Amino acid sequence: MSQREEIIRKAFAIPQMPMPVQKVLAYIGNPEADLRQLAKIIEYDPGLTVNVLRMANSALFGGSGKVASVRDALSRLGLNRVYQLVIASGVAPMTRYEIKGYGLRPGELLEHSVAVAVAAETLARELERTAPPHTFTSGLLVNIGKTVMGSFLEVDAGPILELAHQRHIPFEQAEEEVLGINHAELGAILLERWSIPVPIVNVVRYRLRPDDCPEPDLALDLVHVGDVIAKMTGIGMGIDGMQYAPSQAVFARLDLTPYQMENVMAAILEQIAEIRDILMEQAL
Template sequence: MSRREEILARVKTVEALPSAIRQAIDLLADADADMGELARIIEYDPGLTANVLRLVNSSYFGGLRTITSLREAVVRLGAGQVFQLLIACGVVPCMRAEIKGYGLPRGMLLEHSVVTAVAARTVARELGLTAPDHTFTAALLSNIGKIVLGTFLEVDAAPILDIVTRRGLSFEEAEEAVLGVSHDEVGAALLEHWRLPESIVYVVRWRLKTEQAPRRNLALDLVHMGSALAMMTGLGVGLDGLNYRPSPEAARRLGLDTAGLETALASVIASLDEVRALFS
């Protein structure tokens, strides 16, 4: 078995999302999902219920008045935002862990992923674009492959960084040279194993290679540029640091120039305290 095959096989051993979240996601796959049934599924998990209510009452998710009923929360938010909240509640705990192979102390991967998600939505807002509903979720999950490589397999990033330096490759290209697979492909495989929507898997898979993506995709371009902005803040950056190359073509497709990038970056930085409190 090759190193690549070994890594992708290990993806299927990663613990699945909590049962209540899995059931809720399956229900939400139906466009005519019964919101009352959705609330009943979530209510079976007290911890999940508490987290959903905490998030729905936050200003970041548009809370204008206190909501104490889960049923009211899912009706007011609608299927799209409830899905985002459920994914956040499901993956945030594992993203708080230390990611040894990538030199990420406890909480740093979560911080970087949250900044990426906020930045992707900020870019859309600054450009007057309507971000697809799954943009925030895909951005939040964009680095999840590092959990598999850096924690479950304890991949050592040193040889990868050595190739980056000696051969002038991007970090994901060096990952592929050493491991046969990059963390974005591993992340997509994990989300596919968890049976998340293809639209999210697609963004995670091609986030670092927008030029090679089979089709153009607005959420993909937004998450790609959100990731670039997150790198610029320096928050949650591990050993891979700044060894990534933002796509000029993605910026062109979005109509994002240098001035717009700077404005978006300032907006992201201004909102960081609020977002940190949201996912603390």
């Protein structure tokens, strides 16, 4: 068995998202999903209930006035936002561990994922574009492969980083040469196994190499640049740091100016604290 096959085999042994999360996601995927029934399903799980209420009342997702019931929260947030929150709640517990292989403290990678998601949506507004519905969720999930490699599989990124420096190649290319697979591809393979929708899987798979994606995807472009911006702020930086190559084609497609980049950086520094705190409590 190759090292790549062994890594995938071990990754498949990792438990899927918690059962309450799976139930909610399965119901939301039903074309006839009803908010009243969804509220009942969420209310069976105290952690999800608290998170939905806090998110609905947050400055980032909420509006004026407070909501006190899950049903009212769902009416305010809508099915797409609830889907995003439930996905995040399912992934957050995995981030409670120190990701030693990549030099990340507990919760630090979740902070980076939140920053990517917020940056991607903020960037769309800055560019006066409409972000596809799967943009935010994709941003939240971009680091699932690194979480698995660095904590559950205890991959040591030191030799990978050394090869990247010696050969002057992007970090994910060095990962492939050392391990036979990079963390973005492993994340996409896991999400496929967990029945996450294809558009989200594609963003996770091609986030580091958007030029390899068979079809242009605005969500992918936004998340790719959102990832670059999050790294520029220093949020969730591991030992691999900036050892990645931004796509010039993506920046050209978005026609992004330095001024707009600065606006997005300022916005995410203001916005991520609240959602990070909500999700970190779920991870404890």
